[in-house]
Amino acid sequence: MARIAVVTGATRNLGLALVQELAQRLAPDDYVYLTGRDQRAVLESVAQIVNARATVAPAKLDVSSGTAVKDFAAGLADRHGGIDIVFSNHYHRTHPQDDPANVIDSYVAANNLGTTQVLRAFAPILRNGGRLFVVASRAGSLRALAPALHSRFERLTTLEDVDEAVCAWRDAVRNGKAAGQAWPAWINIPSKIGQVSAVRALASERREHDALRGIMIAAISPGLIDTGASRPWLDMTGARSAADAAKPLVEFALEGPLDPTFYGELVHLGAPDGRLNFRSLVPWK
Numbered sequence: 001m002a003r004i005a006v007v008t009g010a011t012r013n014l015g016l017a018l019v020q021e022l023a024q025r026l027a028p029d030d031y032v033y034l035t036g037r038d039q040r041a042v043l044e045s046v047a048q049i050v051n052a053r054a055t056v057a058p059a060k061l062d063v064s065s066g067t068a069v070k071d072f073a074a075g076l077a078d079r080h081g082g083i084d085i086v087f088s089n090h091y092h093r094t095h096p097q098d099d100p101a102n103v104i105d106s107y108v109a110a111n112n113l114g115t116t117q118v119l120r121a122f123a124p125i126l127r128n129g130g131r132l133f134v135v136a137s138r139a140g141s142l143r144a145l146a147p148a149l150h151s152r153f154e155r156l157t158t159l160e161d162v163d164e165a166v167c168a169w170r171d172a173v174r175n176g177k178a179a180g181q182a183w184p185a186w187i188n189i190p191s192k193i194g195q196v197s198a199v200r201a202l203a204s205e206r207r208e209h210d211a212l213r214g215i216m217i218a219a220i221s222p223g224l225i226d227t228g229a230s231r232p233w234l235d236m237t238g239a240r241s242a243a244d245a246a247k248p249l250v251e252f253a254l255e256g257p258l259d260p261t262f263y264g265e266l267v268h269l270g271a272p273d274g275r276l277n278f279r280s281l282v283p284w285k
Contacts, residue, residue: 039058
């Protein structure tokens with residue numbers, strides 16, 4: 001049976017590198033869907049893939065639209081009978097000069113509500129042995145948040161709970177109240193915690209079911225990557241290229257039975273020395 005992979009936010013940087021790596025590693029009968037919200041960028045990115053063995057299929061997908069995500073997933077289920085690999089990688093970038101109150105709505109709509117929409121739509125159509133990964137970062141640990149705020153995310157058990165918590169933070173940012181509530185100024189941190197919370201909530205609902213079918217759902221941290229999105233915010237010393245960062249992520253997706261302790265957790269992948277099999281759990285709190 002052909003294997004079906006989907007990468008969201010795949011028109012540049014890590015997303016494009018993930019498609020390239022999957023296309024080279026998968027078999028000729030397999031499909032890799034390269035998705036993005038801009039049709040022209042999607043088509044231009046597909047043209048950049050080289051030495052592909054699998055078929056790389058372009059698909060316009062705006063993850064901030066729940067209807068679009070649901071329809072796309074339903075189409076894949078009808079066409080292929082299910083999916084095998086999903087990298088939820090989309091990211092709405094911001095710049096240091098942006099006023100968080102002015103960008104928070106679109107940021108959350110893509111990065112957080114888009115993530116929960118992907119989880120809702122794709123988890124039900126995973127086939128046995130499927131992989132559903134949300135690309136996050138080590139900033140997705142509660143350790144990056146003031147202890148007074150831990151209770152906002154600590155015991156969320158449904159994706160609806162996560163959306164509610166994230167939207168409460170979004171509203172505080174929009175209304176200029178976030179600093180007074182001890183939220184960090186860099187909106188990336190609560191957003192990443194929201195993404196990891198979403199994975200943990202979904203896992204709490206599906207753990208027993210997925211264990212029987214060999215399905216792995218996890219948040220993954222690729223480490224520091226030198227991209228246009230990261231460069232304005234972070235020191236790039238020691239950062240890897242998107243191509244190098246993609247290799248351990250794809251290796252993780254294609255490997256046979258994975259350590260069950262990774263299920264529903266935040267997993268850091270890829271050592272600076274290039275070891276593909278380097279995996280470590282990032283503590284939740």
